Amino acid sequence: MGSIWLMTLIGAAHSAMGTTEPFFQQELLFPLQKKHVHSSTIVECPNGDMLCGWFHGSGERTSPDVVIRGARLKSGTSAWSEHWLMADTPGFPDCNPVLFVDARQELWLFWIAVPAERWEDSLLRYRKAKDYQGDGAPSWRWQDDILLKPGEEFVRALEKGYEKLRDILPGLHADFGGYTITPVEQLLAAARDKSKTQRGWMTRTHVLTLPSGRILLPLYSDGFEVGLMAISDDQGESWRPSAPIAGALLNQPTVVRKRNGDLAAYMREEGDLKKHVLRSISTDDGETWSVAEYTDIPNPNSSLEVIALADGRWVMIYNDSEYERDTLALALSDDEGETWKWSRHLERKPKCSYHYPSIIQSRDGRIHATYTYGVEEGKSIKHVALDAEWIVRGD
Numbered sequence: 001m002g003s004i005w006l007m008t009l010i011g012a013a014h015s016a017m018g019t020t021e022p023f024f025q026q027e028l029l030f031p032l033q034k035k036h037v038h039s040s041t042i043v044e045c046p047n048g049d050m051l052c053g054w055f056h057g058s059g060e061r062t063s064p065d066v067v068i069r070g071a072r073l074k075s076g077t078s079a080w081s082e083h084w085l086m087a088d089t090p091g092f093p094d095c096n097p098v099l100f101v102d103a104r105q106e107l108w109l110f111w112i113a114v115p116a117e118r119w120e121d122s123l124l125r126y127r128k129a130k131d132y133q134g135d136g137a138p139s140w141r142w143q144d145d146i147l148l149k150p151g152e153e154f155v156r157a158l159e160k161g162y163e164k165l166r167d168i169l170p171g172l173h174a175d176f177g178g179y180t181i182t183p184v185e186q187l188l189a190a191a192r193d194k195s196k197t198q199r200g201w202m203t204r205t206h207v208l209t210l211p212s213g214r215i216l217l218p219l220y221s222d223g224f225e226v227g228l229m230a231i232s233d234d235q236g237e238s239w240r241p242s243a244p245i246a247g248a249l250l251n252q253p254t255v256v257r258k259r260n261g262d263l264a265a266y267m268r269e270e271g272d273l274k275k276h277v278l279r280s281i282s283t284d285d286g287e288t289w290s291v292a293e294y295t296d297i298p299n300p301n302s303s304l305e306v307i308a309l310a311d312g313r314w315v316m317i318y319n320d321s322e323y324e325r326d327t328l329a330l331a332l333s334d335d336e337g338e339t340w341k342w343s344r345h346l347e348r349k350p351k352c353s354y355h356y357p358s359i360i361q362s363r364d365g366r367i368h369a370t371y372t373y374g375v376e377e378g379k380s381i382k383h384v385a386l387d388a389e390w391i392v393r394g395d
Contacts, residue, residue, distance in 0.1 A: 022387035023387045023390065029052060029381045029383060033380070037379050038060070040371060041054070045132065048076070049073065049133060052073070053068055053099055055111075056069040060095060060114075061114045061119055067086075067088040068088070069084065069085060070085075071084070073383070093113070095111065095122075097203070098204070100206070102209070102236065107132040107138055108128055109140075110146075120196070125146070128142045128236075157243040190224070196223060197224075200222065201220070201228070202219060204252040204356075206358065208255045217231075218252075227267055228241050229242040248294075249271035252304075253265040256308050264279060265292075266295075269299050277295045277299045278293065297320075298319075299318070300321050302319045304316060309388060315330060315331070316337075317357040318331070327347065328345065330346060343395075344393065345395055349375075354373060365388075
């Protein structure tokens with residue numbers, strides 16, 4: 001399938017003003033089509049190539065034809081390759097890919113296979129490749145599953161979290177906008193059931209590597225409506241769970257590190273309580289997390305991602321609405337997320353959908369993002385590349 005370009009290059013000098021607009025470029029990875037393409041992930045290869053992955057098929061958890069596909073943008077070029085198969089669990093949907101290049105320059109693909117058509121039964125999988133910088137798909141050399149065993153600390157953290165949330169979720173039986181909250185007692189009983197706590201952990205956002213070498217893979221559960229980190233201190237040879245991130249109907253954490261070493265996890269809201277992003281803090285390299293609190297950042301039940309730039313500023317990509325996914329923005333903070341002083345829209349058109357973004361900063365300082373692009377004519381994955389100052393200029 002050939003690529004279709006919706007290219008915008010804003011880099012020419014403005015002769016009248018004598019100024020230059022910051023770099024901005026955008027394109028679709030492939031032509032608009034009718035298949036469901038969603039939940040993209042982008043990573044930079046050591047040679048400067050960009051790799052993007054997404055899930056592709058006739059639906060999501062109930063569609064066994066859903067697979068992980070990928071494409072490449074070669075360094076110094078302006079057109080994405082034909083897309084190719086990245087992963088397929090035959091007979092089961094494959095969703096939510098996350099690409100990661102580790103300290104040894106090995107490529108990882110994390111994703112979930114979905115048995116029984118239930119997110120709560122999801123199987124956490126990964127593949128690794130050393131040969132991935134040529135043409136076509138990576139040459140995968142190893143594949144396995146990640147099995148986590150949350151223990152008693154999982155139950156204790158939930159108990160502590162729900163105690164703090166009693167004022168937010170009175171009774172825990174009310175119906176909020178059609179989303180019925182599971183009673184706390186039922187959730188705590190499930191937290192003591194190993195068959196429930198050891199499955200259903202799902203990927204969505206980028207891996208974070210700490211200065212110590214510790215790897216944090218952000219995960220979430222649609223069954224428990226919490227997040228946690230899969231932690232590896234041996235370069236991915238083994239994994240164990242952190243304590244959960246408890247809060248009011250949250251999932252899909254994205255994690256960023258502060259200059260003082262604290263970690264901030266930002267999460268979407270899953271229900272319709274306040275329609276705002278939640279935030280939790282870890283002061284021990286992701287082992288434990290504070291009970292998530294609401295921010296003033298709007299959220300229409302949609303995924304977001306936050307990264308720290310090399311200069312210390314933070315960038316958030318998110319749907320800046322409480323109700324719809326038809327507006328997608330970038331926001332910039334110079335105080336580690338306390339305020340977001342600058343913002344600019346990537347997309348804004350009623351009855352369209354622009355969501356589930358993935359964002360990185362490449363070694364040349366540019367910001368790259370991919371996201372689901374849905375308009376009346378069809379769907380694709382869109383890629384944008386820009387300078388941070390493009391955000392500062394505003395709409």
